[in-house]
Amino acid sequence: MKVDVKTLDAAKAGDVELNDAVFGLEPRADILHRVVTWQLEKRRGTARGARERSDVSRTGKKFGRQKGGGVARHGDRAAPIFIGGGKAHGPRVRDFNPSLNKKVRALGLKMALSAKAKDGSLTVVDNLDVAEGKTKALVGQLAKLGLSKALFIDGEAINISFAKASSNIVGINVLPAVGANVYDILRADALVLTRAAVEKLEARFNG
Template identity: 85%
Template sequence: MKLKVQTLDAKASGDVELNDAVFGVEPRADILHRVVTWQLEKRRGTARAARERSDVARSGKKFGRQKGGGTARHGDRAAPVFIGGGKAHGPRVRDFNPSLNKKVRALGLKMALSAKAKAGTLTVLDNLDVKDGKTKVLADQLAKLNLGKVLFIDGDAINVSFAHASSNLVGVNVLPAVGANVYDILKADSLVLTRAAVEKLEARFNG
């Protein structure tokens, strides 16, 4: 698959040949759904448990008379109504640590990249250099490219001037190639890769 390369100023900068094994895979909703679900579950921390009535260190002795004390009848201090008592129906420990085969995860990323290429919302840029790292300069350049909610993926590291310029722009997200993931790619309306990102992503799968 051949795609035209542009600069941030929307000027032509040659062509790039995209590997069909990475950018030409037929997307499958079930694979993408499995990978996105796995990603979101991996974000969740362990749900902690609360100590219940049998877990707290309180005396089990009945601390008052059954009748005549002028207060309600209680068995012991571990009751939930007392400070330091056990929680009634407290949360249990839940550990969210799902697993997903590496091959499925890799296939999901290929399908996400291919889905953007197939939909025509994939753009390849020469680089992400922004003059003086100015937000206004970048905003004008993005307007020329007609990009709304967009994900930029760079090479080994994010371009420093672009990171500074894009930090205050709503709807602009930027990742290094190693951080490319299915959820962020699908969530963005447009995907922009640099030449370096294309090389890194293709090498990631071919390696």
């Protein structure tokens, strides 16, 4: 698949051949759903479980008579009503670490890239150099490209001038190629890759 390469000023800077094994797959909703669900569940933190009545180190001996003591009837000091007793209905440890086959994860990323290429929301740019890292200059360049809510993926590292210029533009996010993921790609209205990002992504799957 051959696509045009543009500059940030929307001028043509050649073309690039995209690997059909990475950018030309037919997207499957079930695969994308599995990968996004896995990715979001991996983000969830595990709550620290509280010690309940059966977990605290207190004697289990009944400490008073059942009747005649003039106080409530208790079985042992581990009851939640006592200082040092177990927590009543406290948070419990829940495991949010699902597993997903590496091949399925890789396939999901390929399908996310292919989905953007298929619907025409994929743009390839030569580089992300912004003059003096000025936000005003970048806003004008994005207007020429017709981009508002977009994810930019660079090569080995993020372009410093672009990161500085885009840091306070709402809807513009930038990632290095190693950070490319299905969730961020699908939620962006447009995907912009640099030449270096294309090379990195194709090498990632072919390696």
